[in-house]
Amino acid sequence: MITAILIDDDKHLRKGLKALLERYTNDIAIIGEAESVKTGIAAIEKLRPQVIFLDIHLNDGTGFDILEKLKEKGKINAHIVFITAHEQYAVKAFKFSALDFILKPVDPEELQNTIERIKQVASKNPSFDNIDLLLENIRKKVDNFKRIALSTSDGVHLFEVADIIRCEAKVNYTQFYIKNHKPVLISRTLKEYEELLTEHGFERIHQSHLINLSYLKSYIKNDGGYVIMADNSNIPIAQSKKEKLQELIRTL
Numbered sequence: 514m515i516t517a518i519l520i521d522d523d524k525h526l527r528k529g530l531k532a533l534l535e536r537y538t539n540d541i542a543i544i545g546e547a548e549s550v551k552t553g554i555a556a557i558e559k560l561r562p563q564v565i566f567l568d569i570h571l572n573d574g575t576g577f578d579i580l581e582k583l584k585e586k587g588k589i590n591a592h593i594v595f596i597t598a599h600e601q602y603a604v605k606a607f608k609f610s611a612l613d614f615i616l617k618p619v620d621p622e623e624l625q626n627t628i629e630r631i632k633q634v635a636s637k638n639p640s641f642d643n644i645d646l647l648l649e650n651i652r653k654k655v656d657n658f659k660r661i662a663l664s665t666s667d668g669v670h671l672f673e674v675a676d677i678i679r680c681e682a683k684v685n686y687t688q689f690y691i692k693n694h695k696p697v698l699i700s701r702t703l704k705e706y707e708e709l710l711t712e713h714g715f716e717r718i719h720q721s722h723l724i725n726l727s728y729l730k731s732y733i734k735n736d737g738g739y740v741i742m743a744d745n746s747n748i749p750i751a752q753s754k755k756e757k758l759q760e761l762i763r764t765l
Contacts, residue, residue: 515635517564518545520553520579521596522572530566530596530619537621538628550574554582557591564592564631566615569603577651580644589644592631602656608709610647611662611669630700634664643669661709663689663699670697674713678728678744680706682721690744718758719751732762 517534519527527546534541545560547553550573557565557579567576576595583589595614597603607614613627643662650658661677662669676692682703689697699706707717710725717723718740728743738750740758750758 514542515540515564515631516544516560516562517541517566518547518553518556518560518562519543519566520547520556520571520576521566521568522548522570523568524548526568526596526617526619530624533619533621533624534628537625540632541628548572550578550582553579557583558586562591563635564594566594566596569595569597569600577648580648581652584645584648589641591641592634593641593644594627594631605656605709606647606650606658608705609650609658609661610643611664612643612647630664633666640668642671646671657712663697665697665699672697674710675725675727677710677715677725679725679742679746679748680710680715680723690746692743716754716758716761718754719749722748724748726761726765729762729765732758 519530521527531543534543541564544562545556547556549571567579569576580589580593593612595607595612596617597614598617604614613630615623615627646660646662659674660671661674662671672691678690678692680703681688681690683698685700685702687699687701687703687706689699691697703721703723707723710723714726715723716726724740724742729740730743731741733739733741738755740748740750742748
C-alpha cells in the first residue's frame with residue numbers, strides 16, 4: 514500500500530479527490546491532509562508519505578514554497594503530484610521536469626493513469642532529482658528551459674535539451690537519441706514531446722520522427738526524400754513536410 518497526503522486549501526476538493534482515490538484505486542492510503550504551507554510541511558515531516566498531492570496556490574503561499582522549505586531541510590523523498598488549474602507556465606515546467614500533475618476539475622481516468630505511473634516508480638527506488646530541476650526553473654522564472662527530465666523504467670534522468678539529436682515514436686512510447694548517450698525509451702507519446710521541443714529548434718518531419726535541426730547534416734531529395742542526422746541515421750520526410758523543411762533549412 515502506498516501512503517499519501519493531500520495538501521489543498523479547498524476542503525471540498527480534498528474530499529472529492531479522496532473519494533475518487535478510494536473509488537478508483539486500492540493502492541493508495543490517505544494518511545493525512547493539510548490546507549497550508551505551514552500545516553503541509555508539518556504533516557509531511559510527521560507522516561513521511563510516499564506521495565504528496567499538492568495544490569499550487571495555498572492561502573499562505575504556494576506548493577513550491579513547501580518544496581523549497583523541505584529542500585532546505587534535506588532531500589525530498591516523496592512522489593509529488595501537483596493539482597492545478599490550467600496554468601500554462603506551471604504545466605510546461607511540470608512536463609520538462611517529468612513531474613505528474615492533475616488539472617482541476619480532476620478527471621478520473623487521468624487520476625488512474627497517474628496512480629499507475631506512481632506504482633511503477635515506487636518500485637524502482639527513485640531519486641527525485643527532477644524536483645530540483647522544477648524548483649530551479651520556477652526560482653529563475655525562465656520560460657526557455659535548458660534541461661529536461663526523462664522518466665525511464667530505471668529512474669529519472671536529466672539531459673540538456675541541446676544534446677537531444679532526435680526522437681522517434683515507438684507506438685505509445687518515444688525513443689530519445691542523445692549525444693554521447695545510449696537511446697532512452699520514455700512511456701509518453703511523440704506528440705507530447707513535439708509540443709515541448711518545437712520552440713527549441715525541433716521539427717516533426719514525419720509521423721514517427723522529431724529532429725533537432727542543429728544536428729541535421731544533409732537533405733537528400735532522392736528515394737522519396739530523407740535527411741541524414743549527426744548520428745548518421747537516415748530519417749524519412751513525409752510528403753506534407755518537405756516544403757516546410759526546405760524553408761527551415763534555408764534559414765539555418
